[in-house]
Amino acid sequence: MDLRQLEYLVAVAEERNFTRAAERVHISQSGVSAQIRRLERELGAELFDRSARTVTLTVAGKAALEHARATLAAAGAVGRAVDEVTGLVRGGVTVGMVAGCTLTPLFDTLAAFHEAHPGVEILLREDGSDRLADGVRSGALDLALVGAAAVTPAGLDALTVVSERLVAAVPAGHPLARRRRVVLRDLMDHPLVCMPAGTGLRTVFDEACAAQGLRPSITLQAGAANAIADLAARGLGVAVLSDSMAAGHRDRLAARTIDDVETPALLALIWKNAHNPAVRELVTHARRAFGMR
16 A cells, blocks of 8 residues: 555545545546555455445444554654755745844854755845835745834744834934933934834834824934944934944944833844744744843
8 A cells, every 4th residue: 555545545534425535636536446446455345335425434444544644644744854854954044134234143143054054045135124024924034133113013923132212312512412311302303313114113213203293304314223323423413223223332422212212112033934944943043142042
């Protein structure tokens, strides 16, 4: 006997009809009947009672059905086990990254994965967070680092790696630098330098302004935190950043937490197919790189 015959046995038993079983396994009815007859000869017993309009299992057929299902399940498990191994020996993985990201642990994650699985090609794509989330949902991306406001994208697995409040960053001589406390309304009198729409940080900022009925003057936009800091350091506007983004520029910018914007800006890894071995490995390496054991 072979797996194909066992598949036909299960199909006929579940459909209780040779014609419907043949449609299910995509061969002719005569082909299914011939293979079942052959299996019955090999086993030395009839498996189906064909005397009535509806095909039913004989006692021998009922005994065989349980083992047929178990055998097919075991064969499927063997295939999946091999796929998992070969999936980490060859093939590719596509990772998305929010534009302008310079998050070192993400690059450490990719490097560790490449060292462990040099046969897997890594493709890296930059885009806005919304489009990256859509790419993960559609399967175009296996994993992505995205920005979000307070919560991660719905319907996807996620690992939050950064959750921070917004800050206003200005040069030492700026009027806001002399304040111990800054609220959102204080920023409305100044030109602002901010992330583009679609990023998590910008979403937090825009939603906070809308909630208070404020209309900010965003005169400059940049996708990289370093660029925003450079523009603010040159007096071109108040930089709206997260705390860690501003931390690397404390030698030239004073950062003040925006007290009345409590919603955090998130950076999170998102994925959909948790059964993909490459995705599982990437998430494992990411946990280590970001210090999450």
